[in-house]
Amino acid sequence: MVTIYDIAKQANVSAMTVSRVINNTGRISEATRARVKQVMEELGYVPNSMARSLVKQETKMLSLLITDITNPFYTTLARGAEDAAKRNGYKLLFGNSDEDYGKERDYVDMVLSTRVDGVLFAPAGDASADHLRLLQRRGVPFVLLDREVPGIAADRVLGDSREGARRLTEHLIELGHRRIAMINGRQDVSTARLRYQGYLEALKLGDVPFDPSLVHEAGYTAADGVELADALLSAPEPPTAVFAANNFLALAVVRGLRDRGVRVPDDVSVVCFDDFGETFVLDPFLTAAQQPAYEFGSLGMQLLIERIQGAAGAEPRNVVLPSRLVIRQSSKAL
Amino acid sequence: MVTIYDIAKQANVSAMTVSRVINNTGRISEATRARVKQVMEELGYVPNSMARSLVKQETKMLSLLITDITNPFYTTLARGAEDAAKRNGYKLLFGNSDEDYGKERDYVDMVLSTRVDGVLFAPAGDASADHLRLLQRRGVPFVLLDREVPGIAADRVLGDSREGARRLTEHLIELGHRRIAMINGRQDVSTARLRYQGYLEALKLGDVPFDPSLVHEAGYTAADGVELADALLSAPEPPTAVFAANNFLALAVVRGLRDRGVRVPDDVSVVCFDDFGETFVLDPFLTAAQQPAYEFGSLGMQLLIERIQGAAGAEPRNVVLPSRLVIRQSSKAL
């Protein structure tokens, strides 16, 4: 491996001079600079960023933790984050918690020992508070993504879960539905709670009686919610419409209903948060509240970098990104 | 930041003793070990992996470079790679070249300065050879993913592009098609060349005359190939079937054809390599040669780690993963 000292010797200067050339700091004569640069070229020198990090106490490395790498919402978010990181000269370390607190904990340990300069953190749920406090105690800046965590004050980029859920439910009510089921993520996840509240709000505003037998909790991943259709249909009086709290749940429900001979939207309408967009799907079918996933990532990254560079101010900032209601074929008038 | 020295002082031992406890090396009395461990706990010590890397000359960090982070083929592959890396105690740095040699070059520089222990590399194309030689000269082990690069001898995990393309084309011929168009990636990408060859092979075997006006080249990303439908339909005698060399191209073509009033599959059949699977799509529509994306990642990672740990032998290994032909509604008898 070529080091600064090899360059220094060849170019007949001190290590410091080489360091100055590399970093463009201090005053260097043009002659020396040229000579050093040439030797660097010849020897194919590449700086050792570990050595640099060790002395500078910063790694120029950031970390992004998401909860489901198979979900297009998060991969699109990841892209936004990566673009913004690269623009600012940071590398990005990715992690995937799979909605699992154990894996999340492992990841936090990794992050701590890697000494990344900051973390973009999509928490698995409320119990992530422990992990976030670990980061706080070590002085690692972070920005919360998509979900808030009670008891943790930090910058965050959130969606309008409550509002979006309310609008989706209202849409169903406007179509004449009154028996509207909801399938949701776990209640220890803030978005699940807020989407539930939005649902209740819409029912109240629309003068639709609330029936607890129509509400089911699963989780947010593709694996969750496969059996949901049974639960839905087994209600004393089954629903005519379903609000699914995310894209995977919606897919599972539509599949499950169809398998049982229930047609969507003819027999049952389905709406959801986050869809799969036009990118992957030929004929997008689901009526959905679309969230600007890319902006979750890029904005979050921007907040994080501002925070790291001390351009942020003491109090946490809160960004709420509105969703867009896209009406498609999966919802239909009763 | 808590260091080894803080622990050493508190526990009344030398730094070396602490180091030994951390790494479980050497002989330590149970008493000392317990004392050190307790202090570590109390102070919340987390090892500084940069300092360790600097002296050990290894980072326990690997890197994965893919060419299109928006393509489910690659995100699934990434998941396989990540799982395998974690199983073996490695961290994973992600990168995305967007099929662009410039971005790829930047990424290689980054990789070099980060001193990762190895790279899983999905090359943008043949010109990636320069970048790969850079890695070779620096002694950074890598495994090629999905695409081979002429002139570069290295471990690799590839699909059966030629075979898969042949089978897809044969499928169309069996359905009675004889005017079969192909839309392809750039010819400086090995998979594009091989898929083209497979297409030609099938034509020859099926006694179908080859018409160069039916072959079009675009690129592999969603952005490419939007205008392809025009080119296809403007042929003197337009095709009755289209073989698209990947998933995004297929989606673009179907959209383009529909926009121009051409029905798929009634007027034109479409088949492709890599689809979007059942994970995102309610009613998968495309007849496709499905590749085992997850295994590309996990197997590639396994090869890489073996290579790094010297368990590999001198000559490059070559793994070919077969694709699976899934027949759906987008292809139909003439």
Added chain:
DNA sequence: TTGAAAGCGCTAACAC
């Protein structure tokens, strides 16, 4: 079983 010294590759701080 434990410790002292040296050094991984780099840069901050201070000379000259």
Added chain:
DNA sequence: GTGTTAGCGCTTTCAA
């Protein structure tokens, strides 16, 4: 403009 010294946090080597 350029050089010297010291040290970032850890492990290797050798000694006790």
